[in-house]
Structure formats: C-alpha cells, structure tokens
Amino acid sequence: MDEQNVGQENLEQEQVNENKSGFVNMKKFHFVMMLFFIVFLTAGVTTFALSFGEEKVVTVASERTEFNKLYSAYDTLKKEYFKELDQNDLINGAIDGMVKALDDPYTDYMSIDEAKSFHNSIDSSFEGIGAEIQEKDGFIVIVSPIKGSPAEKAGLKPNDTVMSVDGKSIQGMTSTEAVTLIRGEKGTKVELEIQRPGADNLIKVPIIRDEIPIETVYGEMVDDSIAKVQITSFSNNTPQDLVVMLNDLQKQGMKGLVLDLRHNPGGLLDEAINISSMFVPNSKLILKVEDRNGKIKDYPSENDGNPDLPLVVLIDKGSASASEILAAAVRESADVKLVGETSFGKGTVQTAKDLKDGSNLKFTTAKWLTPKGNWIHKEGIKPDFEVSLPSYSTLSIINPDKELKLSSSSTEVETAQKMLNALGYDPGREDGFFDEKTKEAVVAFQKAQKLPEDGVLKGDSTLKLMELLRDKIENNDTQLQKAIEVLKEEMK
Incomplete structure (x- = not known):
C-alpha cells in the first residue's frame, strides 16, 4: 500500500496518530502512524540471495558491488558468531540500521510483528493513552495529547520527554517501539516517567488506558455572535463533521469564528486541503510541495463558495503538520490572523508502503512550503498575536x-x-x-x-x-x- 503523508510522528490513537502530526494521504486508515516503504529496491533480491546460500550472495554482490560489505558482514556473523543467529533478525536489523543512519525522526522501519500490532489497533477500537509522540535526538517526545484522552487528563503536555515506560528506559527507541510499550487494553495501567522542560526532577505519571476518542470536531457559541470550533486532528470524517458543526452554529447566530488548532498534531493530507479550502478563496494556494529535485507542485483551494466568514485561528506548540498547513494557508492566502504560541514546526512529507512480508517502512520524500514559499520545518509558525496561558497552566503533574x-x-x-x-x-x-x-x-x-x-x-x-x-x-x-x-x- 502506497501512502503519502506530511506529518508529525503519530503516537497514538494509539496510533491514530503516529503520524498524525504528520499528514498522510490514506484511504485505508483514519489516523496516521507508521506505514512504510522498503528502503532500497534490492531488498527483496537480497533476501532471496541470502536464503539460498553463499553462491547466490556472490552473484548478486557482483551486480551491486555497494552491498559487498553488507554481505560480507552477514556471512561472517552467520558462520563465526558464538551462537546460532536468526536470518530474519539480521535482515530486519540491517534495514533498521539504514533507517537510523538517516537521522530522520520521520523515517522508520516496522517489523512484521510491529506492523501486525499496528494494523490490529487500527482495525479495532483505539485503545491506549491518547498522545502523539515523535522521536527526537534519541528521545521520545510528546507532540500533543488528544482531547479528552487519558494522557490529557493525566496532565501530559507538548514537549514532555518520556524517559521510561513501566520502569523500562526507552531512550534510543523508535517511536514505533515506544508505542508498542505505551499502548494497551482499556482499563490497564501504564506508568510513564517524564522530563518536563524547566523541571529539575523526573515526574512519574500513572495513566489508565482507555478507548481513544475519535471525534475530531467540537463546537460551541462563546457569545451571541461568536463561535469556537476546535479541530483535534484531520481524519476522514473531519471535513464533513466540520460542515455539520458550522451549519449548526450558523443556526445559533454565528457571525464570526475562532478556529482552535491548539494541541492538534495533524492528520490526513486530503482532509487538510479540503478544510483549508473552506476558508481560502478559490484558486488561492494552500501549500506547495517540493521534491528532492527541487520540482514544486502547487495545491490551490477548490472552494466553490464564498469563504467570507470572519475568522481567527488559535495555534500553540502542539499544533503540527496539517494544522500548520491550515494555519499558514489562511494567513497567507486569506489574511486571517493567528493567535497563541509558535507552532511545532513540521515541514516534511513522508511516503509509506507495506512490504510483501507484512513489514513496513516510511520515509521522507519531500518538504512542504507555505503559499508564499516559506519552509517552517523546525521553526514553526509565529502567530500575529503572541499570547501565553496563565503560569499555573504549565504546572507539572503530581503523582x-x-x-x-x-x-x-x-x-x-x-x-x-x-x-x-x-x-x-x-x-x-x-x-x-x-x-x-x-x-x-x-x-x-x-x-x-x-x-x-x-x-x-x-x-x-x-x-x-x-x-x-x-x-x-x-x-x-x-x-x-x-x-x-x-x-x-x-x-x-
């Protein structure tokens, strides 16, 4: 399955997210996590060769001399290591090693067992703690807790670093490996040990896993003429749910809208474009995507209506990927004001494919740019009006x-x-x-x-x-x- 996403690595839902921050152009899944494409085209050939002994290895190696060192290391370990080795473990380890050598937190390899676990969590109800994560500099960092989730109720915040899960250190793990430890059945308990920016000591956070809410649109009137709508992620049903919500709020007298994208780690590409089109005039740009060769593809608004509803957008450091695309699109193409804090800063595009054996690999293929050509990667989007929440809103959790x-x-x-x-x-x-x-x-x-x-x-x-x-x-x-x-x- 070939998928494309621009997004923050999605922790959960239970991975409704692990690329939710990202955004993924997926037909099969509601939320993005980790799906993958094989890192080099000869992997299948390599596996075949290794399965049939040293003679085949030499034949393939003569065709692709850059792999001679890899084959030599494999043969040496298989023949001389002090105990028997599993061939699949070595091959998986080689692929995983190549992925880690890229030093890209948004590129990751998922083994067959990890992929099965992920697909099961997607096909069934979402159960876990409900927080989006990414790997950063060898550590697992919270991008954003999901609204109404156990993670939010426990007090987890963007930029919290997860140091251990149930006493087991997760330093050096990929986000996929960390998610496998963190998620679990509804009603079970998991204890995270986190390091919060500005805090001297580690904080232990016990969390009871639950079913992760999949509703992504929440709305209410905040006075007689102004409504607030919060989008918590961009899933398949988000545009339709948003239209229903806006129609209902208009019946209640909505004349202006505050669109709340805080703590929104991202979602699906098509849905981000669809929602952006609701507020960006027809033919105005929503984003640009630049490939490795510098070729740029424009994504214009396809709005057939008249997006003239007065609008202000809220962002914070938990707003990532598709959220940033929407925020940048309405500001640069519709002159909408942004309020809050500088956003997360996720500006790359990922492609994902299932491998024939059931494993997966996801890797970065391009970067996305704002309508004016700005790349916000690792920089984020600075709002027009910078406003912090009260100091007590950043207090740590108490065990x-x-x-x-x-x-x-x-x-x-x-x-x-x-x-x-x-x-x-x-x-x-x-x-x-x-x-x-x-x-x-x-x-x-x-x-x-x-x-x-x-x-x-x-x-x-x-x-x-x-x-x-x-x-x-x-x-x-x-x-x-x-x-x-x-x-x-x-x-x-």
Whole structure:
C-alpha cells in the first residue's frame, strides 16, 4: 500500500496518530502512524540471495558491488558468531540500521510483528493513552495529547520527554517501539516517567488506558455572535463533521469564528486541503510541495463558495503538520490572523508502503512550503498575536500515589502549593516545604470538596486538585480571550 503523508510522528490513537502530526494521504486508515516503504529496491533480491546460500550472495554482490560489505558482514556473523543467529533478525536489523543512519525522526522501519500490532489497533477500537509522540535526538517526545484522552487528563503536555515506560528506559527507541510499550487494553495501567522542560526532577505519571476518542470536531457559541470550533486532528470524517458543526452554529447566530488548532498534531493530507479550502478563496494556494529535485507542485483551494466568514485561528506548540498547513494557508492566502504560541514546526512529507512480508517502512520524500514559499520545518509558525496561558497552566503533574504531608519537602509539594494558591487556598509559601500553613490550605480545600479532611494530599485529593486546576485553565483561557477580541475588531 502506497501512502503519502506530511506529518508529525503519530503516537497514538494509539496510533491514530503516529503520524498524525504528520499528514498522510490514506484511504485505508483514519489516523496516521507508521506505514512504510522498503528502503532500497534490492531488498527483496537480497533476501532471496541470502536464503539460498553463499553462491547466490556472490552473484548478486557482483551486480551491486555497494552491498559487498553488507554481505560480507552477514556471512561472517552467520558462520563465526558464538551462537546460532536468526536470518530474519539480521535482515530486519540491517534495514533498521539504514533507517537510523538517516537521522530522520520521520523515517522508520516496522517489523512484521510491529506492523501486525499496528494494523490490529487500527482495525479495532483505539485503545491506549491518547498522545502523539515523535522521536527526537534519541528521545521520545510528546507532540500533543488528544482531547479528552487519558494522557490529557493525566496532565501530559507538548514537549514532555518520556524517559521510561513501566520502569523500562526507552531512550534510543523508535517511536514505533515506544508505542508498542505505551499502548494497551482499556482499563490497564501504564506508568510513564517524564522530563518536563524547566523541571529539575523526573515526574512519574500513572495513566489508565482507555478507548481513544475519535471525534475530531467540537463546537460551541462563546457569545451571541461568536463561535469556537476546535479541530483535534484531520481524519476522514473531519471535513464533513466540520460542515455539520458550522451549519449548526450558523443556526445559533454565528457571525464570526475562532478556529482552535491548539494541541492538534495533524492528520490526513486530503482532509487538510479540503478544510483549508473552506476558508481560502478559490484558486488561492494552500501549500506547495517540493521534491528532492527541487520540482514544486502547487495545491490551490477548490472552494466553490464564498469563504467570507470572519475568522481567527488559535495555534500553540502542539499544533503540527496539517494544522500548520491550515494555519499558514489562511494567513497567507486569506489574511486571517493567528493567535497563541509558535507552532511545532513540521515541514516534511513522508511516503509509506507495506512490504510483501507484512513489514513496513516510511520515509521522507519531500518538504512542504507555505503559499508564499516559506519552509517552517523546525521553526514553526509565529502567530500575529503572541499570547501565553496563565503560569499555573504549565504546572507539572503530581503523582496521586505519592503522599504529601506535614514536614515533607519536594518539588511535588511546591507544585501542590502553587495549585492551591491558583485555586484560592493560600498555602503561605511556594518553596516545596509542607508546613502547618500548607496543611491548613489542604484541609480547607478538602472541606470545600467534601473529601476526608486529613491535611494529606494523596489519591482522590490529589486528583481533585488537578481536575479543578484544569477547569480553571479552561475558564481562564487567555489565548481564546485574545482571539475573541481580535475577531470582534475584524467584524466591525
């Protein structure tokens, strides 16, 4: 199967994503993860030769002398290694080694077993933690948690680095290998150890796996004339769902729209183009794709209507790939304002194919450019209005299994103190030492929430504290407030 995508490596859904950040032109799958094309055309020939002994190897090698070193290494190991070796393991390892030598986080090889696991997760319900990941400099990094997923509820954030899964280090793993460890059946528990930018210590995050939500369009009226629509990814049904949502909001009096692409790691190419066409005038460019030879293909809007709805778009560092295509298209081809934070910065295109034996390889084939020819790779898109969320929105997660009580001292206590303060319970200090004043604040919080008033943060008390903070962040969305302000100016 030949697929093309531009995207962030998709963690999950459970890989609804592993190339969701990416965007993939797929007919078979709803979300993008890792599908692959064989790295060199002679792989099948090589496998055949190796299957039939040294004589065949020599024959093929004489035709492709660049592989002589590879065949020599293979023969040496097969004959002289201190124990018997599996031929398939060696071949898979050779392909995987070539892929890693490219030093490209968006190129990856998937073995037969890994491919089967992936296809099973796509064909059945999506179960896992619901977070998009990519491999970066030998580490697995969160691109974005999916809206409503266990990962979002647990407090995972873009740019969190996953150091271990259930105590097993994943440094040096591909995103495919990491996903195999992270995803699992609904109701099972997985513990991630993460490093958050700006935090001194590693944070342990226990997460209960669940079915990953596949709804991608959420909408609501935020006042009498302005609506907000959030697109969480670009799947097969997203354009149709968006049309239905916009029609419904128009019936409710929508005169202007805030399109929220925050925490959206990407999705399908065709759907990104279709949605961009809704807001970009007919024949205006949506993006350009440049191949290895410098040949550029233009993708214009095919909008037959009149995209004159006043619009402002929200982006953040979790907006990647197809989200960035849409954001760049509406800004450069429809003069739409962007509000929020600089986006992720994913500007390459991937092609993917299934191999005959069931394994896969995905590799980068081109780069995509904005309508004005800008390449945003590793740079992201800087918004017209830079707005940060409140400082408490970036607080780390507190492990609910850990007991925070009188006389304890830790970074988690410091985080809890900041959370309490943000919610109106004065702990008296925010230096990480749990004193009497902090205990009083915890007791007051527990009393207000009808929890056992023991002055100890653990279990339900910790979970409730983090839940209320998430609610406060949603209700004090400074980025959305600015977007509404800008939109009202546009509507005058």
